[in-house]
Amino acid sequence: HGVPGALVSVVGINILNQILDATPSISTGELLNQLHRNIINALNKDSRARDSYDGMDIAVIRIDKPASEIQFSGASRPLLMCSKEKTELIRGDKYSIGGVKDLDDATSFTTHTFTVKNSSLNLYMFTDGYADQFGGPKGKKFMVKQLLTLLAESHHLPLHEQASRLEQNFDGWKQNFQQVDDVLVIGIRV
Template structure:
């Protein structure tokens, strides 16, 4: 049949690779064959493929390392009635991480942290943040939960001023301390908030807006809220509410997020996690355009 045919598989000749086009003209009774030396392009493609596979392998290994620092939350069983964690890194590794520790007094500490950046830079900062929290807990006496955040502030301040470059990377943190005996929740942090839902009413609690490590003299405060059985507590980073999508490609925003939580809070925690995940995935698809995830997404829910 008359036409042009491209043989993309090509062939090798004397260690060089060629692809070729065939032109067939049945009316004029001739065939033309054009060869194209693609040796260099093929090598570049193979090199890029190998480099990409190597990078992905390294990221997958980094993911395993990062996951190893995340706590085993089986320690929360018997403390909270139920819980869930929605953890959606933007890339293979994440700048968000959560941390938990059970205090000898029986109190449970839990922190949700949002490090500067995402991907590899954010993941490296999460390792630093996790190490800082573990180190601080060996010295702090936990008289006030804000002691932890104030120590974090000093830690990041020293990290910044002792750096050989102008390091301004830090993290936003919300840390809570749940006392099951006293049925109270103490909290402190930097640039975060959490929600408590009771009797279908949502109450928002915010912490200080200081940046960790920026000013050594900043003193972070703490708060206390009484809880009762059946209360729902939600911690989250800003990745969920800042995600673009929907019909007009706008942010999800806090109002829509709060309404969603109120609408699902009575469901089992596993169902809440599934709905939250499906909702943000549907939001990203939009109506005529699929939006990429712009940041790490983390939402944690506890039922008292």
């Protein structure tokens, strides 16, 4: 990703803060719609960044405790919800923020809304770095399916134990292979 990716990340964080300051109750889908439009406008001012940029993947959630409601929107990123009763993967939309090849003005990001009925619900968002890591006995990618299984099997543990398990598993998988990307897994117990 390099310099263009870093530039867009900084610009993206500033734009997100501006949008949320102006409209704190904005839905997650509309937040991504506005972020997308603003990133495109910002990149149009810098042709070098625009020409070398293929989009930013992001997942956002809004937790409204008084209403017992969760909103989720994703730009090429999913949300995993785990409870005692079930594990559910909610896929984000298949386009990235600012990825002008993938998204036109008529398309918008979806807001998924869920009512929280269970006091023991875990939400997970993650970058692609964990699943894309090469390693294991055959030097293959870890893959999303294995990550989802790992998260689902450990969701009942305290969050700090889940973090330790994820880190140990990642290091064990990676072995002596180079780390290929950033790795971020966010777990939230609602």
